[in-house]
Amino acid sequence: MSMPNSHSHTTANKDTRFNDVHSTGAGGSGRWSTKRIAVYALFVALAMVLSFFSFPIFPAAPWLKYDPSGIVVLVCGFAFGPAAAAIISVLGFVPHLFTNPFGALISMIVALALSVPAALVYRRIHSRKGAVIGIVSGAILGVIAAILCNVVITPFYAHMSMAKVVAMIVPTLLPFNLMKFAIHGVVTFLIYKPISRLINK
């Protein structure tokens, strides 16, 4: 897998990925380029749209639904670094704040736990192997975050004690989340190569 060079956020010329030799220089420094804003906006929009495409994947727990937005935050983290991943993870679930406020917060936390570590690892180890390690470590943290959040949140929706929810971890929460993050990871791994080529064009 040919992976692009790491994107450094620390130097003054932070928008190298979004610039080229034909720049008029009017972009200036110390702010985001319009290219960066546009790419982030479209990735946020994509995460928003995909977060509404939710469907059950685990027959034993039909109320737990899979949505593909996690793929967007992973791809974004690989392509543009952890800061971008964090922005997309948070903004991508803003519309859900108005329908399911706690659910939206959970989604944000889980997306952050998944994408930011994955992006950090991939920035260090910029190879196919790094991508796998990144996805796996992000997925592990994501699963943990998802389960912890679920334990806290479920009593808000259903009249259950936390202990009862904890009892649900092994039979439902864990297998569902493992499935969810496995799909995220595999699809991201499959599509990242062609997409990174498009991004770097």
Added chain:
Amino acid sequence: MAASMTQSAVPDSADSTAMVARLSHVSFSYDGGRTWALDNLSMEVHAGEHLCILGANGSGKSTLGSILSGATAPDRGQVELMGRAVCSDTPDQGRQVDAEAYRQVRRSIGMVFQNPEDQIVTTVVQDDVAFGPENLGLPRQRMLSCVPAALKQVDLQTRMNDDPTRMSGGQQQRLALAGSLAMNPSMMVLDEPGAMLDAAGRQEIQSILCRLTAQGTAVVHITHLLEQARQADRVLVLDHGHILAFGRPDEILNRQDLPALVDDISLARRSQPDRNSLTQSRASKTDAKTTVDNHTISMVKFSDVSYRFPDAGRKTLNQVNLELASGQTLAIIGRNGSGKSTLARLICALAVPDSGSIQVAGLPLAGPDRPKAKHQRRQNLRLLRQRVGYVMQYPEHQLFADTVAQDIAYGPRNLGYEPQQVQQRVDETMKLLGIADLADRSPFDLSGGQRRLVAIAGVVACSPQLLVLDEVTASLDPQARARIMTLLRVLHQRGVTIVMSTHADREALNLADQTLLLEHGETLAYGSTADVVERYHQLLATDGTVKEATGKETPRKEAGRTQTDNKPVSLLARLDPRAKLVTFLLAMFTAFAISTPTQLVLALVVTVGLFAAARAPLRSMMNSVKGFLVLMLLLALFNLLVTQTGRRLAVWGPFVLTTGGIWVAVLYACRFMLIIFLGALLVETTTPTQMADACESLLSPLSRLGIHTNEIALVLSLALRFIPTLRREIQAIAEAQAARGGSIESGSLSQRLHAATAITVPVFAGALRHADNLSRALDARCYEGSRQQRTHYRLLQLGRMDILFIALMSLYLLALLLHPLF
């Protein structure tokens, strides 16, 4: 400075005041100097002139436009814009870009691009127009007059408060023009503004451009349509980065020695009164039948088919009848939004009609004959995918594989052919379309025309008996169009039945045995092509005059609700969005703290009060929360059964119904409902722009920590605006891949993953394509983020009403939270 030296060295500097742009020996390369998109090119644009730049795809005309607009700098040569040297090139110092000068001159240059949708930045027409002036830092008073004035120039003054994402392409493009005009530019550069519009839309743009030049704005119009060049003051013909001709239109357009023009000129001639050639071609087809006689099999048969989009006011298709014999070609014509695409989707079983019956390729898709059993339906669908090929509008958007050959192989492989057969089909199809040399290239590296051909090949390789094409030649240059027409002719000779929708493309109509004219989803004419086309022209002519008289247009088909301008603005909608956002969110989060009947009643009273203040349309809101209500009922049922406190009321086996269970079910359901209704109310009474403005304002303290709050707010607002665009696109791609037999729902794991990739990759590619266009549109409107002093069209100011509202809501929240203490 080198820049000023060069300028003073130009002998006729007095002349340069009358020039808005001057390029000298400009060269531009996309690949670091291996090939040159523009090669040593010199030209100038006079103040107030109407200059038309003509050229085929790949001639360098867009690159030239981009340099003229100050969006990009060339590799070599000098650029002077608005009389200032922005890019200089001297032997001793090399190329020098003056960034500050570029920034300055760009404020006087407007730019409008091909894709109307990608230039819209917000969801309210007047806010969108105000975006440029805001970036220029115009005082609010000036904006209040220049925004309506710009809208008036493009005849959109009655649509100030509409949602542009629900407007037609032509209206969107006029809005993009207004967004530029509001910045009062000295020069406007338009890159194929009519390429994605129908004839009526193009005509509107053209007449606006003529008005502009009359006002003294220089207009640079890039196009490949000759008809649009006739009205220009000067015409520049570009070919492979060189100027082929430059002069008055009457001198240039009648020349026969210009290879770039020959194709197009012949086309333009043909588009003159053409009844003869049409009737001839039809006569040669030995009495082509418009009705199918008993001996031939009908490939497509529609009886009284009607279709309505969910939530749409009127039917997209109403009582459509048609019958097409095997081997024949049907053209569907009509304007944007007339229902052409929906008809194509119905034929391919990508949508199911509300009433009527459909039979395609011998398979009953709708009506009484449609099989009731699920497995039989699925079997039918699989057969249909084998027999019917579907080429969606802009089919290049569905490309996903690493190589052209792999992409074309996707359909045949899904149909279950052996690897060898797949290979054979791919090779044959590539040869048929003349793209065999592209086999190992990435589809994303190809030109627009090539990608269109590859995408069509991906459908043709499945050897369909019936091929359905939706606007297959849209925004292609004449060369690519000609190749597609040749392909259709070959397929026709091989006996393939063809259904194609078109904006009345002459070439396409020449192939048709029969033509169907749709208007507002109804059949206006159906029969011999010549007659139907004549009826279409009558329609366009009468409609043009009607439109001028009333200033109204047909809304885009996606428009679920039509907005009215004189809708009274409710109390809630007038409130400061920050006050609403914070208090509503707090009320939503605290809904979970409700646990006693008193609290519940209090919360319900406040919510009802808010609804009254909003005068919210309950019915449409109920529609938007319908899905959640179902979920809520399920949850209520769950709570009813798991809670076993209180008095026992009934027992069914393991299920016990108790008073405690009923109370919990009601309480939890009510909490849920409160949250959903409050959220829906907030969204209903607050535009995305207001929401983004509120976020920016509320987050602004964080900017001291070095967080780009202004930019984050813009990202959020742009994202909200692009949701409908992406949703439509994802649906179109998923449908097109489904038509090629790719399904996530069925098949082996690897097949499903492959199907997921075939949808996900094009979706990301589409998002990146929109991002690319959008960033250019943001540049064209001089957005510079926190670096500039932006002004605001909408003033955020906490008034007396807002304070009162905050006070009341705080009281409610306090009462709610303190209640358990008493």
